[in-house]
Amino acid sequence: MDEAPTSGARLRGMVVESTDPRTAVLLLEAARIADRLDQIDAIITGKADWIELMHFRTKNDDAQEVTVTLDDVLAEARQQATTLRGILAQLDVPKAEVAAPKVRSGLDELRARRAARTAEGVADSAGAAPA
Helix, strand or coil, X not given: CCCCCCHHHHHHCCCCCCCCHXXXXXXXXXXXXXXXXXXXXXXXXXXXXXXXXXXXXXXXXXXXXXXXXXXXXXXXXXHHXXXXXXXXXXXXXXXXXXXXXXXXXXXXXXXXXXXXXXXXXXXHHHHCCCX
C-alpha cells in the first residue's frame, strides 16, 4: 500500500533542476520544518510514540536514569509554523485550496428541504392550467 507523501516530501518535490540555489535551499529548509511539524503534531495528538522520535545516548553502559522532559511543545510548534509561513511567503508558494466540509447541520437540512419544496411548488404551478 502506498503511503501519501509527507508534507516535506511535497515541498522537496518542488525543487527542480532549474530552481535557483537560494530557492532550493529555502524549499529544503521548509521541507525539514514541515516534517518536524508533522512529528510534533503526531506527538501532541498521540498518534506516535514520542520516545521513538527521540534519539539520545549515554556515555557509558552504567544503569543511569535518563529523564526526558517535553516542555513548551505547543509553543515550539507555533514557532515552527510561523517560520514555515515566512519561508513559504518568501517563495510565493500559493495557499492550498481547502474544500468546505461536507457536514451539514440540522438547520442546513431544513433549509434544503424548504428550498426543494419551494422549487417543486414553482414547477407545479408553472405546469398547471390557468383557472
